[in-house]
Amino acid sequence: MLPFIRPDLAQFTAYTPHPEIAKDSSSLLLGPQELDRLDTNESSFDLPSELKQKLAWTYQEVIEANRYPNGDHAQLRQAIAEYVNESANPLTSEFDSTYISIGNGSDELIRALLIATCLQGQGAVLVANPTFSMYEILAQTLGIPVVSVGRSKADFEINLKSAQAAIEQSYAVSNENAAPPIRVVFVAHPNSPTGNPLTVAEQSWLESLPPHISVVVDEAYFEFSQTTTVSKVLERPNWIVLRTFSKAFRLAAHRVGYCVAHPELAATLEKVRLPYNLPAFSQAAAQIALRYRHVLLEVIPQILAERDRLTRAFAQEAKLQTWPSAANFLYLRLRSTTGSTKDLEAQLCQTLKSQGTLIRQTGGGLRITIGSPLENTRTLDRIQSILASAWLRR
Numbered sequence: 001m002l003p004f005i006r007p008d009l010a011q012f013t014a015y016t017p018h019p020e021i022a023k024d025s026s027s028l029l030l031g032p033q034e035l036d037r038l039d040t041n042e043s044s045f046d047l048p049s050e051l052k053q054k055l056a057w058t059y060q061e062v063i064e065a066n067r068y069p070n071g072d073h074a075q076l077r078q079a080i081a082e083y084v085n086e087s088a089n090p091l092t093s094e095f096d097s098t099y100i101s102i103g104n105g106s107d108e109l110i111r112a113l114l115i116a117t118c119l120q121g122q123g124a125v126l127v128a129n130p131t132f133s134m135y136e137i138l139a140q141t142l143g144i145p146v147v148s149v150g151r152s153k154a155d156f157e158i159n160l161k162s163a164q165a166a167i168e169q170s171y172a173v174s175n176e177n178a179a180p181p182i183r184v185v186f187v188a189h190p191n192s193p194t195g196n197p198l199t200v201a202e203q204s205w206l207e208s209l210p211p212h213i214s215v216v217v218d219e220a221y222f223e224f225s226q227t228t229t230v231s232k233v234l235e236r237p238n239w240i241v242l243r244t245f246s247k248a249f250r251l252a253a254h255r256v257g258y259c260v261a262h263p264e265l266a267a268t269l270e271k272v273r274l275p276y277n278l279p280a281f282s283q284a285a286a287q288i289a290l291r292y293r294h295v296l297l298e299v300i301p302q303i304l305a306e307r308d309r310l311t312r313a314f315a316q317e318a319k320l321q322t323w324p325s326a327a328n329f330l331y332l333r334l335r336s337t338t339g340s341t342k343d344l345e346a347q348l349c350q351t352l353k354s355q356g357t358l359i360r361q362t363g364g365g366l367r368i369t370i371g372s373p374l375e376n377t378r379t380l381d382r383i384q385s386i387l388a389s390a391w392l393r394r
């Protein structure tokens with residue numbers, strides 16, 4: 001390793017999307033377009049071509065390619081604030097653009113939040129695994145300590161006793177190794193990869209946290225779950241909601257995420273993010289997606305019906321353990337009488353891949369994105385016949 005690189009970075013590997021394709025693309029006869037890509041929780045539906053045409057028109061007639069984009073995202077922040085008002089429960093009109101900060105994907109905002117709260121030995125973060133891996137990865141690349149607790153094996157509720165103990169421990173006077181105190185708790189609602197929304201007990205524990213600990217509720221799948229904690233941002237300065245245009249809004253290619261937070265925090269995030277973090281084309285895409293949200297979100301009932309169809313079908317499989325999901329993906333595990341199922345799950349992924357379906361092995365199980373009805377049916381058929389075949393009977 002080059003001597004001027006931080007030694008602690010040696011343990012990291014660069015993020016590879018679709019690791020299954022990247023690993024040995026030579027052995028795959030199918031191009032990405034022909035695969036059922038059910039491994040990254042994007043929408044299977046592209047933007048309708050009328051909306052792409054509007055976007056192309058904006059590029060042709062409005063965007064000056066030679067100029068830096070709007071650096072304060074004022075218009076888009078205003079449009080997002082209106083959407084947040086309309087999506088809050090109860091409905092409100094209190095959110096305005098001062099509550100919003102926009103990132104190059106919500107990943108960028110996770111990093112901005114970590115910089116604003118924990119950097120320079122100021123704090124540690126708490127996560128409950130299995131969960132979205134970027135919280136931990138981004139914290140570690142910034143040298144921020146991560147405390148992790150577990151979840152219930154039955155329903156993936158956070159082990160609240162351990163979580164509370166971890167927090168008390170981090171603030172105890174006897175904390176002699178000078179580990180910084182926990183400043184941020186990250187939760188995904190619903191969680192990825194397990195699909196469960198926050199329970200009443202989890203929510204009330206999060207609400208019980210003192211003002212010097214911030215609570216980040218990642219609502220990347222809000223449009224599928226239709227349950228949100230965003231109105232708490234108005235009551236509690238330490239409550240932060242993250243959302244994204246990468247999932248239900250079908251804009252993963254454009255990298256737009258946003259944060260709803262107390263105006264003082266939102267203003268701080270504006271200070272620590274990169275100046276022109278959001279390309280003009282992506283700002284335009286997000287504006288169009290919001291303006292035509294009723295069109296884009298129309299397919300959600302169909303995706304939820306498909307999810308329920310797959311849930312019922314997988315529940316019939318004796319070799320599978322399934323859980324209910326509030327998002328656009330399902331989480332499964334192979335049942336085992338003989339210990340670890342990790343290798344068998346890896347084999348199942350591999351076999352599916354050779355047949356043209358990508359799913360994700362993560363968090364001690366398998367995560368399958370709900371795709372188009374055709375993709376879902378193909379994937380279900382493939383999984384059923386693999387399970388019925390000899391290789392798992394041992």
Ligand SMILES: *Cc1c(COP(=O)(O)O)cnc(C)c1O
Nearest residue numbers: 105106107132188220244246257
């Ligand atoms: C997909 C996802 C995101 C979105 O990340 P972007 O950077 O906005 O694409 C955030 N959080 C969770 C839990 C996710 O699954």
